[in-house]
Amino acid sequence: MQSIDDLANVITELNPSEQQTLLDKVAQLNFQKGLHGLAEKYRARLTRQNQLNTPSEQIWIALHRIREEIAEHDYPA
Amino acid sequence: MTTPPERWLLDTNVWVFGLRRDASFPGCAELLDRIGTFSILIPLQVLKELNLTLAESEMREFYQIINQYPEFIELSWEPVPPDRVRFYVEQGCRKGDAVIAAHAEALDVKIIVSENRQFLQTLRDLPVEIVNTGEAQTRLGWSLS
Numbered sequence: 001m002q003s004i005d006d007l008a009n010v011i012t013e014l015n016p017s018e019q020q021t022l023l024d025k026v027a028q029l030n031f032q033k034g035l036h037g038l039a040e041k042y043r044a045r046l047t048r049q050n051q052l053n054t055p056s057e058q059i060w061i062a063l064h065r066i067r068e069e070i071a072e073h074d075y076p077a
Numbered sequence: 078m079t080t081p082p083e084r085w086l087l088d089t090n091v092w093v094f095g096l097r098r099d100a101s102f103p104g105c106a107e108l109l110d111r112i113g114t115f116s117i118l119i120p121l122q123v124l125k126e127l128n129l130t131l132a133e134s135e136m137r138e139f140y141q142i143i144n145q146y147p148e149f150i151e152l153s154w155e156p157v158p159p160d161r162v163r164f165y166v167e168q169g170c171r172k173g174d175a176v177i178a179a180h181a182e183a184l185d186v187k188i189i190v191s192e193n194r195q196f197l198q199t200l201r202d203l204p205v206e207i208v209n210t211g212e213a214q215t216r217l218g219w220s221l222s
Contacts, residue, residue, distance in 0.1 A: 028113030031149060034142035035109060039096045042135055046097065056094070056101040063090055063126070067173030070125050075162045075176065 083115035083217065084151075086181050088191035089126040091210060096131075102192050104210030113149050115217060120153045120180035122173070157183050169199045181205045188213070 002010070011019060046052040087108070095105035119127075128136055143150040157179040165175035174196045181189050188206050190213045191197060197207050208216065 024113075027146060027148070031113055031142065031146045032110060034138075034145070035096075035112070038135060038138050038142060039098060039106075039109075041138070042096050042131065043098065045132060045135070052097070056099060059093065059097075059099075060090070063093065063130075064171075064173070066126050066129050067089070067122070067176075068171065070122060070129075071162075071173040071176045074122075074156065075159050075172065 083188075084118060084186060085115055085213065086118050086120065086177070086184075086186045086189045087123075088177060088189060088193060088196070089123050089130070090192050091190055092123070092127060093130055094192065102210070104214060105192065108190065108210045108213055111214075111217060113146075116149050116151070118151045118153060118181075118184055118186050119143070120177070120184065121156060122176045122180060124152065124154070153180065153184055155183070165200075168203065170196065174199065178203075178205050178207075188216075 011022065014022065043052055046054075090102075091105045091108060093099075093105075094102040095109040098106050127139065131139060143152065157176060161179035161182060162172065162175045165178040166172055168175075168178075170178060174193065177189060177191075177196075178200060181187075182205055187204065188208060189196075190210060191207055192209055197209060200207055
């Protein structure tokens with residue numbers, strides 16, 4: 001693997017638009033890495049709670065209930 | 078960083094099925110994996126729903142991630158005008174879905190991505206378009222080509 005200095009030298013050889021594309025890509029990958037980590041923790045908790053394989057119909061029921069409860073609270077008729 | 082040109086509102090179900098990596102809705106995880114090629118808005122109603130779905134530590138981590146990337150993700154803590162919620166209810170939305178549509182309208186988001194079939198079938202000929210994750214990916218492929 002290249003050292004950080006070597007990598008920096010390679011990057012400075014790129015033109016500005018390529019550097020920007022690279023920075024955008026690195027940011028996107030870092031974001032995805034964070035989101036994957038969160039998904040793993042969420043799935044691990046659901047596994048511990050025996051809820052990871054909950055049928056999607058039940059998840060929909062819960063999502064609809066939560067949605068309507070919040071809406072009724074925030075925007076009463 | 079460069080802000081992506083497409084700006085969408087991802088419905089709560091896309092987040093939940095995506096983070097669960099639910100096999101019934103593979104498009105949700107696939108779409109989350111492409112955030113950055115499009116930017117997203119998370120309105121108050123979705124934040125509240127996620128807050129009741131994720132554990133406290135998971136929600137904290139969620140905020141930490143999204144706060145690092147304001148170019149990709151915008152949070153809105155603003156409620157919507159009740160008359161716009163009523164408007165979408167009159168169009169046939171359930172109240173909760175009407176709140177989401179009103180958020181999209183108020184924040185000038187033209188596309189809501191959702192797997193909620195009833196929601197998908199409700200809105201026609203309005204400024205807010207609702208698409209499922211498959212249609213969203215097609216759109217993304219088209220816009221990137």
